[in-house]
Amino acid sequence: MTDTSDFENMERDGWSNPSIAKGYADGFEMATHHVAKKLADAVDAGPEVKVLDLCTGHGVVAKELVARGATVSGLDFSEPMISLARSAVPKAQFVQGDAMAMEFPDEHFDAVTIGFGVPHFPDASRGLIEAARV
Numbered sequence: 001m002t003d004t005s006d007f008e009n010m011e012r013d014g015w016s017n018p019s020i021a022k023g024y025a026d027g028f029e030m031a032t033h034h035v036a037k038k039l040a041d042a043v044d045a046g047p048e049v050k051v052l053d054l055c056t057g058h059g060v061v062a063k064e065l066v067a068r069g070a071t072v073s074g075l076d077f078s079e080p081m082i083s084l085a086r087s088a089v090p091k092a093q094f095v096q097g098d099a100m101a102m103e104f105p106d107e108h109f110d111a112v113t114i115g116f117g118v119p120h121f122p123d124a125s126r127g128l129i130e131a132a133r134v
């Protein structure tokens with residue numbers, strides 16, 4: 001099995017840096033906002049739909065899902081990102097955690113969104129299997 005711990009540590013360290021978190025939130029605003037709308041369309045976000053936004057970052061996808069009436073949880077391992085998300089989207093619930101091994105039970109959500117998160121997974125198939133599980 002491939003050892004992905006160096007990649008995993010680099011990702012955690014990088015995103016835990018408050019200036020990288022803020023720089024991403026500000027610098028990629030136009031692209032992330034555009035994709036958030038596409039993701040919300042893809043999961044038919046609306047009232048009665050319970051969505052998990054993985055790698056939620058500063059909450060750009062969560063914000064779009066909430067605007068459409070969905071019940072939204074966001075998960076990210078970066079404390080500064082979670083803090084930005086909580087300020088931006090008070091109506092969503094945010095938890096700090098690892099997308100590769102979540103504590104949610106099986107089939108807890110109706111849908112999962114992931115905006116620009118998969119390339120940051122140390123093992124994309126493991127992350128997607130975990131997303132499908134919840």
Ligand SMILES: C[S@@+](CC[C@H](N)C(=O)[O-])C[C@H]1O[C@@H](n2cnc3c(N)ncnc32)[C@H](O)[C@@H]1O
Nearest residue numbers: 015032055056057076077078098099115116120
């Ligand atoms: C490029 S940002 C995307 C933020 C937002 N979803 C968007 O659409 O702009 C990637 C985010 O994934 C988070 N992340 C990366 N790997 C993760 C993992 N294994 N578990 C939880 N969060 C992770 C990072 O902390 C970062 O906030």
